[in-house]
Amino acid sequence: MAEPVSDQPLVVGIGGTIGGISSTERALRIALDAAGREGFRTRMFGGADMARLPLYDPKATTRTPDETEFVDTIRQASAVIIASPGYHGSISGVVKNALDLLEETARDPHRPYLADMPVGLIATAYGWQATGSTIAALRSIVHALRGWPTPFAAAVNTQLTKFDEDGGASDAAVIEQLSLVGKQVARFVPVAIQHG
Template sequence: MGSADTKPLVVGIGGTVGGPSSTEHALRIALAAAGEEGYRTRLFGGEALARLPLYDPRAAERTADERDFVAAVREASAVIIASPGYHGSISGVVKNALDLLEETARDADRPYLHDVPVGLIATAYGWQATGSTIAALRSIVHALRGWPTPFAAAVNSAQTKFDADGGASDAAVVEQLRLVGRQVARFAPARALAPSFTDA
């Protein structure tokens, strides 16, 4: 698919404040699968998300971290969002990052996530919050005009443990996460063939 610099980009968004978490480990597995399909990948994990100020739509200027994040999403051919389930929904740092995409609202070529395939991952200590977190993510992606991929991965972190080598204690969970990465990678070329926003 060309040199590393010209390969299409998949951006991963997710994690928790305070270092690598189950959510970030899960996201890395999905991104690795997208990379194996020939894509560049970039991760905005918990540490990067924690550096983003609370989104202020009236701010006259954006920080370097905010500009970098928005620029990466603008370039992305596909996105994967992973969130822990906090009180039945997505975490504050993930929501804050997604709120920042309001900066793309007036983009002529592609406002928000228009026609972008978006993979979804939810992790929680128990099954109940994974379902409601995925539902919340789907609603947000629809509002941002993106296309959630058919499969979303739900990870019960009470049962599945991740390791620093990019693996997990449950092979079936690893395969589910890899499926998320493969789906966004395979749907991204279809987006490139679709009519542009300005042609619609």
């Protein structure tokens, strides 16, 4: 794959779990690759990246290098894709902690939070019930962060769909759905820029 040029817009992926490459991270990678095929640079903050973020302290006067890199990367993004496992009917703590850190952008004059940015959503869970409630929680959070959730969100039941180390999945329809998330954020970026 050719190195992306720096003037390409950036799509940032946030998602995964602590403790190794997860189904959530593999699903997110498929969506990011689809955005890459649309001409975007991509950067993923997976489980290992998020594990290095301390619990968000709104009163802290300094930030760690990992926190600073995360926030600065989001500031450069034209779109975001958030993928979370469904934990007890909602998003995981590690994903929520990363999103809480976006409070650092609250006073940014150019773009606070995820204002006017297309945001793709993915939920993975062992069963259907948690995928729906996790997607609903993600939509609510993105609205609170002033972002635009894309019309389509991918819900992946990992009881039925298995991911492999080569970037594939056992269900071709799931790959299509995850790719659609990536395509939608990429295609909505020009609209967001025009109206932003």
